[in-house]
Amino acid sequence: MEHALPDLPYAPNALIPHLSAETFEYHWGKHHRTYVDNLNKLVAGTPFAGASLEEIVKKASGGVFNNAAQHWNHSFYWKSLTPQSSDPTGALAQAIDKKFGSLASFREAFAGKATTLFGSGWAWLVQTADGGLDIVQTPNADCPITQGLTPLVTCDVWEHAYYIDYRNARAKYVEAFFKVANWRFAEANFKA
Numbered sequence: 001m002e003h004a005l006p007d008l009p010y011a012p013n014a015l016i017p018h019l020s021a022e023t024f025e026y027h028w029g030k031h032h033r034t035y036v037d038n039l040n041k042l043v044a045g046t047p048f049a050g051a052s053l054e055e056i057v058k059k060a061s062g063g064v065f066n067n068a069a070q071h072w073n074h075s076f077y078w079k080s081l082t083p084q085s086s087d088p089t090g091a092l093a094q095a096i097d098k099k100f101g102s103l104a105s106f107r108e109a110f111a112g113k114a115t116t117l118f119g120s121g122w123a124w125l126v127q128t129a130d131g132g133l134d135i136v137q138t139p140n141a142d143c144p145i146t147q148g149l150t151p152l153v154t155c156d157v158w159e160h161a162y163y164i165d166y167r168n169a170r171a172k173y174v175e176a177f178f179k180v181a182n183w184r185f186a187e188a189n190f191k192a
């Protein structure tokens, strides 16, 4: 089965003014597409040819891992954004309060992890094996599912995610991320 670029869950201009259509044209239409194309080329004729994306992310290394994990991470990132963002509710909101004290403290901690990650990578809100929450950084293509963590929501902090709209100002992009973060998606991923 060929890996395929997923459709965006919204129109490329739906997140204006926080993220431009041009950002989606490049980030989704070129960067993500290239990871998918490279993955299909790299696994052809190998034991990974029939494997699921998750299986490849968990077992592969080198170029196969990098392209598979970037395909997984970006597919998850598009769903982590929404034009209709509103605060976390229910069991997830309670778990955020329990772990971080308040939504404001959580945002500060998440923004800290997203802005201080050195170089390219990802900031994630994850659920740990004991059911609690944590914020983790992963460098480059690394993905929390290889560490037994359940991703709830992610912020791509590769420069390609924000350079068109925010140039070098990653902190401004992370602020914008909170205006479009999809907490309904995070709640659906959270196991109460």
Ligand code: FE
Pocket: 027, 031, 074, 156, 158, 160, 161
């Ligand atoms: Fe990206």
